[in-house]
Amino acid sequence: MAEITLKDVxxxxxxxxxxxxxxxxxxxxxxxxxxxxxxxxxxxxxRMIAGLEDISDGTISIGPEVVNxxxxxxxxxxxxxxxxxxxxxxxxxxxxxxxxxxxxxxxxTIKRRVDEAADILGLDALMDRTPAELSGGQxxxxxxxxxxxxxxxxxxxxEPLSNLDAKxxxxxxxxxxxxxxxxxxxVVYVTHDQVEAMTLADRIVVMxxxxxxxxxxxxxxxxxxxxxxxxxFIGSPPMNLLPATVQNGTVVFSDGKSVPVPxxxxxxxxxxxxVIFGLRPDDLTPVxxxxxxxxxxxRVALDIILSEPLGTETILYTTIAGQEAQGKxxxxxxxxxxxxxxxxxxxxxxxxxxxxxxxTVRLD
Amino acid sequence: xxxxxxxxxxxxxxxxxxxxxPAILTLVFVVLLPLLFSLYTSFTGYRLxxxxxxxxxxxxxxxxxxxxxxxFWSAFGRxxxxxxxxxxxxxxxxxxxxxxxxxxxxxxxxxxxxxxxPMMFSPILxxxxxxxxxxxNIGILxxxxxxxxxxxxxxxxxxxxxxxxxxxxFAEVWMSTSVFAILLLAGLFAMPRDPLEAAKVxxxxxxxxxxxxxxxxxxPFVFIAMTIRSLDVARAYDIVDVMTGGGPAGRTELLWTLxxxxxxxxxxxxxxxxxxxxxIILSIAFTYYFFTKLIAARKYMGGAA
Amino acid sequence: MMNGALKKRLGAIGLWVLTFIxxxxxxxxxxxxxxxxxRPNGEVLAKPPVWIPxxxxxxxxxxxxxxxxxxxAIPVPAYFMNSLIIALTSTAVALLIGxxxxxxxxxxxxxxxxxxxxxxMLSRTVPGIALSLPVFMIWSxxxxxxxxxxxxxxxxxxxVPFTIWLIDGFFRQIPxxxxxxAQVDGCTRWQAFWKIEFPLAKSGIASAxxxxxxxxxxxxxxxxxxxxxxxxxxxxxxxMDFTAQFTIDWAGMSAMAVIIIIPxxxxxFLVQKHLIAGLTFGGVKG
Numbered sequence: 029m030a031e032i033t034l035k036d037v038x039x040x041x042x043x044x045x046x047x048x049x050x051x052x053x054x055x056x057x058x059x060x061x062x063x064x065x066x067x068x069x070x071x072x073x074x075r076m077i078a079g080l081e082d083i084s085d086g087t088i089s090i091g092p093e094v095v096n097x098x099x100x101x102x103x104x105x106x107x108x109x110x111x112x113x114x115x116x117x118x119x120x121x122x123x124x125x126x127x128x129x130x131x132x133x134x135x136x137t138i139k140r141r142v143d144e145a146a147d148i149l150g151l152d153a154l155m156d157r158t159p160a161e162l163s164g165g166q167x168x169x170x171x172x173x174x175x176x177x178x179x180x181x182x183x184x185x186x187e188p189l190s191n192l193d194a195k196x197x198x199x200x201x202x203x204x205x206x207x208x209x210x211x212x213x214x215v216v217y218v219t220h221d222q223v224e225a226m227t228l229a230d231r232i233v234v235m236x237x238x239x240x241x242x243x244x245x246x247x248x249x250x251x252x253x254x255x256x257x258x259x260x261f262i263g264s265p266p267m268n269l270l271p272a273t274v275q276n277g278t279v280v281f282s283d284g285k286s287v288p289v290p291x292x293x294x295x296x297x298x299x300x301x302x303v304i305f306g307l308r309p310d311d312l313t314p315v316x317x318x319x320x321x322x323x324x325x326x327r328v329a330l331d332i333i334l335s336e337p338l339g340t341e342t343i344l345y346t347t348i349a350g351q352e353a354q355g356k357x358x359x360x361x362x363x364x365x366x367x368x369x370x371x372x373x374x375x376x377x378x379x380x381x382x383x384x385x386x387x388t389v390r391l392d
Numbered sequence: 393x394x395x396x397x398x399x400x401x402x403x404x405x406x407x408x409x410x411x412x413x414p415a416i417l418t419l420v421f422v423v424l425l426p427l428l429f430s431l432y433t434s435f436t437g438y439r440l441x442x443x444x445x446x447x448x449x450x451x452x453x454x455x456x457x458x459x460x461x462x463x464f465w466s467a468f469g470r471x472x473x474x475x476x477x478x479x480x481x482x483x484x485x486x487x488x489x490x491x492x493x494x495x496x497x498x499x500x501x502x503x504x505x506x507x508x509x510p511m512m513f514s515p516i517l518x519x520x521x522x523x524x525x526x527x528x529n530i531g532i533l534x535x536x537x538x539x540x541x542x543x544x545x546x547x548x549x550x551x552x553x554x555x556x557x558x559x560x561x562f563a564e565v566w567m568s569t570s571v572f573a574i575l576l577l578a579g580l581f582a583m584p585r586d587p588l589e590a591a592k593v594x595x596x597x598x599x600x601x602x603x604x605x606x607x608x609x610x611x612p613f614v615f616i617a618m619t620i621r622s623l624d625v626a627r628a629y630d631i632v633d634v635m636t637g638g639g640p641a642g643r644t645e646l647l648w649t650l651x652x653x654x655x656x657x658x659x660x661x662x663x664x665x666x667x668x669x670x671x672i673i674l675s676i677a678f679t680y681y682f683f684t685k686l687i688a689a690r691k692y693m694g695g696a697a
Numbered sequence: 698m699m700n701g702a703l704k705k706r707l708g709a710i711g712l713w714v715l716t717f718i719x720x721x722x723x724x725x726x727x728x729x730x731x732x733x734x735x736r737p738n739g740e741v742l743a744k745p746p747v748w749i750p751x752x753x754x755x756x757x758x759x760x761x762x763x764x765x766x767x768x769x770a771i772p773v774p775a776y777f778m779n780s781l782i783i784a785l786t787s788t789a790v791a792l793l794i795g796x797x798x799x800x801x802x803x804x805x806x807x808x809x810x811x812x813x814x815x816x817x818m819l820s821r822t823v824p825g826i827a828l829s830l831p832v833f834m835i836w837s838x839x840x841x842x843x844x845x846x847x848x849x850x851x852x853x854x855x856x857v858p859f860t861i862w863l864i865d866g867f868f869r870q871i872p873x874x875x876x877x878x879a880q881v882d883g884c885t886r887w888q889a890f891w892k893i894e895f896p897l898a899k900s901g902i903a904s905a906x907x908x909x910x911x912x913x914x915x916x917x918x919x920x921x922x923x924x925x926x927x928x929x930x931x932x933x934x935x936x937m938d939f940t941a942q943f944t945i946d947w948a949g950m951s952a953m954a955v956i957i958i959i960p961x962x963x964x965x966f967l968v969q970k971h972l973i974a975g976l977t978f979g980g981v982k983g
Contacts, residue, residue, distance in 0.1 A: 080877050082404065100880040107881045113874035117896050127882035130892075174882070184881075404805075411801035412813065414794040415857050422854030423820045423828065430831035492715055503716070505969055506723060512965040514915030516933040517954050521726045524733070524947065532729045535746040566722070619818075623859075626824030630917040634937065648826045648918075655830050656922060668827035675822040683818065 030091035030181040030214060031056045032077060038085035039072050039238075047072055048238045049086060059208050059215045063225035064235035065261070071186055073235075074218045078184050079103050090181055101130075106175035107184040111191060112167045114159035120146075120170050121155040127178045145173040148210060149203075165196050172207060182214040189224065201227055222262050226250065234258050256386040259306050259379060265343060267308045268353040271383060274301045279380070281305075281349035287326040290375040296389040297380060303389070306379035309343065312355035314369045319358050324376040330355075335363040344369075427672070434666040440659035454666035463642060464650065464667065470557070471647040471674070475625055478564045482621070483614065485565065486572025493573070494580045504577065507570045515567060515627045519634030522563040526550050526635075550636055553643045560644055563631050572617045579613030580606075615686035622678040626671070647671045727958070733951035734758070741947045757952035773953060775927040776935035783845050783931060784913035787852035791909045794853065795860030796902060800890070802861065803868035804876075821858040825918030833922055843925035851919055856909040863908065867901030868894065904968040911961055932957050 032054040039047035047069040054060045062070040075081040077088055079100035087094050095103050106127075115123050124145055128138045146152050149169045159167055168188065175183055188204070189197045205228055208215055219225055225232050226246045234241045234249060234257075242254045253259035259267045272279045274297045278286040287305075289297055297303065310319065315327070333352075334345040342360035346353055355371060357363065380389045434455070437448045458464045493503050510518070525532050526549035537543040549555045583606065591601045629648035632638060638649035645653075648671060655664030733741055735753040761773040801807075802814060832851060833842070841847030871894055879889035895902075917933040924930045936957070939950040 078877075078881055080880070099885070100877070101883040101885065105881060107878065109874040109878060111872060111874060113872060113878035115875065115879075115893055126879070126892075130879075130883040130888065174878075178882070405807075408801040408805035408807040408810075411797045411805075415798040415817070415861060416813075418794060418854050418857055419817065419820045422832070422851055423823060426828065426831035426835055427823065429835060430827075433831065433834065489719060492712065492719070495712055496716060503720075505966060506720065508965050508969045509727075509962065510723070512911050512915075512961045514917065514933050514957055514961065516915070516917040516936055517957055520936060520950065520954055521730050524730060524951070525726050530742055530746070530947065532725070532746075539745065566726070623818070623821050626826060626918070629824070629826050630933075633917075633921075634940070648824055651826050651830070652918075652922075655833075661830060661834065665830050668824075668830050671824050671827050672822075675824055676819055679819060679822045683815065 031058075032182060032214060032216065033089045034073070034077075034086070035088075036086035037073065037076060037083060037088060039069070039076060039081060040084040045084075046238050047076075050235075050238075050240050052233060052240065052243065054214060054216060057212050057214055059217065059228060059230040060233060061217045061219060061225040061229035061231075062233045062235055063219055063222055063261075064241075066220055067237075068235040069238040070218045070220075070233075070235050074184055074186055074216060077182075077216060078105060078107050104178075104181045105184055106178055106180040106182075107186065108168075108171045108175050108188045110187040112159070112171040112188075114167055114170055114174075116159050119156050119158055120151060120162070120173075123159070123170055124151075124173050124177050127174065131178075141177045141179075145177040148176065148207070149173045164192050165200060168192065168200055169203070172204070176207070176211055180213070182216060185215065185217040185219075187219055188217075189219070190221070197224075204228060223264065226262070232262075234261060236261075252388070252390070253306075253379065254388050256304055256306070256381050259381070263308055265309050265354045267306045267379070268312065268348070268351075269381075270305045270307075270348055270351055270353065272303055272305045272349075274299060274303055279303065279305050283349040285328065285349060287328070287373060287375065289380070290378050291324055292376065293378075293380050293389060302383035304381040304383050304386070306381060307353075307373060308377065309354040309356045311374035311377040312353065313372050313374075314344070314355070314357050315372055317357040317359055318372050318374070323374065326373040326375050328371050328373060329368055330371050332363055332365055332367045332369060334365055346371075430665040430668060433662055434669055436662045438660075438662040438665075440656075440661055445662075450662070454663045457663060458666055458670070463645070466642070467645045467647050467650040468670070470645065471671075474557075474561060474564070474628065474646060475678070478561055478568070478628075479618070479621065481561075481565050482569045482572050483618075485569045486617070487576055487610075487614075489569065489573040490576035490580055493577055504574070507573050507577075510567050510570045511574070513567060515630035516634055518563055518567045519631035522559060522566070522631075523550070523635045526559045551640055556636055556640075556644045560628070560632050560635055563635065564628050567627075567631070568621060571621055572614075575613050575617040575620075576610055579610045583609050612686060612689040615682055615689050618682040619679060619686055622675065622682050625675060625678065647674070730951045730954050731958075733948055734955045736948055738946070738948045757948045758956075761949055761952055761956075771935060771938045771949070771953070772927050773932075773935060773956070776930050776932045777956065779845060779927075779929055780914060780931040780933075783848050783852065783929075784910050786845075787849045787856060787913045788906050788910040790849070790853045791856035791860050792902065792906050794857050795864050795905060795909075798857070798861040799864030800868055800894075802865040804873065817858040817861060821855070825855075825916070826922075829919045829922045832919070836923060842923060843929050845929050847923055848920060848929060848931070851923065852913040852916065855916070855919075856912055859912070860905050860909050863905040864898070864902055867898045867905070870901075871897045907964045907968040911964055914957075914960060 032052075034050055034052040036049045036051060037047060038045060038049050050069075050073065052060075062073060064070050072081060076083050077090075079095065079098060079102075083096050087096055089095060090103055090105065115126065118126065121142060124142045125138045128141060133141075143152075146155060149172060151166075151169055151173055154162065154166060154170070159170065162170065171188070185204070189200055192200060201224060204217075217224075217228060229246055231243060232246055232249045233243050236257055242249055242258045244252070249258060249262050253262060253267075256269055260269060270281060272281045274280075274289065275286070276299075277294070278288050280286040313319070328348070330346040330348065330353075332344055332346055335357075336343040336345075337360060340358070340360075342357040342363060344355045344357055344363060346355060363369070381387060382389055433446070435449060435451060436446055437450045437453070438446045489507070493500060493507070496503065524530075528534055528546040528548050528550065531549065533549065534543070534546050537547070547555065549559050587605050587609075588601060591605050596604070626648050628646060629652070632644055632646055632649050633652070636644045638645040638653065647667065651664050651667045651671060654660050654667060732750055734757055735755070736747075736750045737752055737754060737756065740747050740750065740752065761771055763772075763774065798817075802810070828851075836842045836847050841850070875893050875897065876886070876889045879893045880886060884892060914931075915933060916931075920931045921934045921937065924934055932953070936950065936953055939946055939953070
């Protein structure tokens with residue numbers, strides 16, 4: 029059980045730099061999720077923590093110790109791999125006990141700790157099977173079991189749920205969260221799925237192109253994205269991002285329509301600034317079908333292109349200033365394409381980003 | 393608390409070279425250095441019976457001599473023709489057999505196993521087997537032809553110029569067709585069903601399906617087989633040596649049998665080494681050609697295979 | 698007019714006829730040799746031919762093994778032992794070298810990787826007879842002519858490229874994560890190899906070994922020029938002893954052929970599945 033510290037960590041393959049000096053402090057027993065699109069360097073970062081990739085520059089410490097030159101086995105970590113990496117020639121029991129056997133623990137200790145892990149994960153009935161005889165979810169549990177038997181300083185998860193079907197993924201997500209509550213330890217979890225990141229993390233680290241874009245709690249990252257990338261990556265359906273210009277205290281879209289600059293951001297924009305106006309679909313709702321409390325809001329009439337009923341809500345596709353935008357209708361009724369509806373824009377939830385830098389104008 | 397970096401031989405960067413070192417050393421000492429030595433020898437008038445002739449530098453005379461030698465050129469030409477016919481027939485037959493076995497549902501495994509056997513036969517045995525089959529006096533072929541009344545006299549299979557060459561090609565094809573059949577069959581098994589079904593739904597005739605879907609998919613497998621084959625085309629030496637010894641009167645002489653005769657029987661090592669170099673370049677050219685084809689086909693296929 | 702069902706049935710019959718012809722061509726020559734091995738010499742030369750042996754006997758085998766005859770014409774037992782020793786030793790060494798090299802190709806990225814691989818393959822293309830010339834000249838200077846060791850060294854070099862190719866393919870089939878998981882679990886890279894990757898690749902490595910064994914067992918071009926006597930002559934070279942005589946002892950030669958074939962048949966049977974997988978995998982996936 030230890031904190032993990034990354035300081036100016038760089039990864040280069042030959043001349044190509046894929047991780048550009050990232051800094052991150054992971055607290056004792058914290059569940060941190062690295063999330064980002066493929067190729068953002070999140071897996072590489074995890075593998076550097078594990079010791080499976082060399083660190084080109086900077087330092088990684090686990091607890092008080094700098095581990096840069098330690099091989100994986102000396103870092104006292106466990107890892108769950110994307111395709112589980114169960115040893116196919118060993119039974120579940122042997123898979124679980126392998127690490128302890130290598131560490132030359134005595135048979136009694138191995139048995140006790142393996143049984144303990146099997147108990148936590150409900151694997152008791154499967155102990156004598158081989159990985160080939162297990163279902164996807166069961167393999168996943170064995171992989172986690174193999175990680176917990178060794179009582180490591182930290183768990184590393186590398187996209188552990190991406191090989192499971194949708195239903196099982198949700199189920200295993202819950203199990204991982206429960207497991208973390210039972211076996212308190214530091215967790216670093218890599219995924220490309222923002223829902224997984226939101227549901228599991230104490231803190232989310234959003235990465236892109238080898239840089240950390242934002243670090244924060246799930247609600248923090250959701251409510252206060254620092255730039256357009258985080259805004260569009262976290263949340264589903266993604267935030268609508270519409271180019272606009274600030275004129276006379278209003279945000280003017282390219283087709284001339286305008287909405288007032290949200291009151292709380294008035295001091296943050298300057299006249300004539302090119303901006304991106306961001307609004308989540310949840311905050312773009314037909315009048316009378318919203319969830320936001322009546323606050324600072326603007327009203328616009330929009331044509332419906334397409335509607336996707338989901339039951340409790342319907343997603344509405346429309347265009348604002350020639351750009352596709354999505355809104356939501358809570359407590360839905362049937363909507364026909366071509367219909368024009370009056371929409372509420374929840375301006376107190378709106379975001380404004382500088383068009384040039386992509387950064388939020390709110391600097392808190 | 394910093395840790396000492398591990399010594400250089402434990403570092404990831406050097407591991408592959410260390411792992412490859414034994415292989416490289418073996419090949420340098422057993423193949424590369426001897427070949428350099430024989431390259432040198434090919435510029436000397438070295439004869440086995442006169443050891444001091446190893447230091448007798450003759451420049452390009454060996455090469456001039458072999459390139460102006462009718463026997464050399466006829467052996468060379470015969471080798472090229474032999475390879476061209478053998479490889480093409482092996483490919484076509486192999487493809488046919490693979491398609492045939494692929495169609496058969498009952499006894500397929502047994503057939504596949506039987507197909508493997510010639511691959512594992514010693515070429516010397518294949519040669520002996522066909523020396524026996526084609527023997528004019530007691531060979532099973534002439535016996536069968538005579539018993540069936542198809543021929544009165546003994547056909548001189550291994551003596552007549554054309555028949556003898558036919559016989560050695562037959563033996564070669566018998567031995568090596570299965571390389572193609574087995575690999576192409578593996579290719580057919582690995583073939584995804586969707587494109588086939590899509591083509592049928594799109595209205596392709598069986599021939600069109602074969603021509604535009606199956607065959608392109610099989611091409612990498614064809615080139616693997618060709619590459620594997622080109623690695624050991626010189627195995628034909630064993631067959632010919634046993635069946636005819638290059639004779640009678642040089643009628644079945646291939647480049648490889650000519651090298652052996654020149655080097656060992658006539659003890660003209662310098663000249664034999666010059667010929668050996670021609671045969672090495674021929675082999676490398678064959679392999680390199682198919683290997684680049686294989687790389688290209690592999691790129692074209694992407695991850696599909 | 699032919700109806701569909703009839704057409705289908707004719708097609709099926711055609712398929713079987715083709716298969717039958719194929720099998721005849723494949724099997725009859727070998728079968729004939731095997732039958733001849735059990736015939737007395739008179740029957741081999743008989744006119745008209747005797748198709749099925751009338752007096753099958755083991756006499757030919759007894760003769761080549763020197764049982765119940767005064768003089769042994771061809772010392773087959775000695776050749777057999779030479780073949781066995783040379784093939785087994787060269788296979789074991791080639792496997793060790795091949796495992797090491799194959800692992801490097803399967804698991805590491807390094808400079809000149811493709812070039813080295815091509816170099817390995819090209820070294821294998823050198824015709825045996827062409828290689829035999831310089832090796833003969835060098836070996837005769839350092840006393841390796843007519844020595845088992847001389848042939849073993851050559852066969853190791855002959856087998857290394859192909860063994861590396863096959864084993865590379867088999868290691869590639871094992872996900873890299875297996876070894877990584879083992880390292881995270883506390884193994885050194887060396888332990889991870891022996892406890893995880895090696896057991897998983899074992900059957901593939903075994904078939905590479907069988908293939909190497911057969912290559913050595915069957916080799917003729919080099920052996921025929923680097924060996925002289927019962928000290929080192931192998932079975933394929935020994936087979937040619939028969940043809941050196943003025944009249945060919947077809948029956949004896951066939952008996953010896955059978956002895957050479959048997960290991961090949963057994964090993965082929967064992968190796969078939971892995972060999973195809975290894976060859977195609979290594980070749981296509983690269």
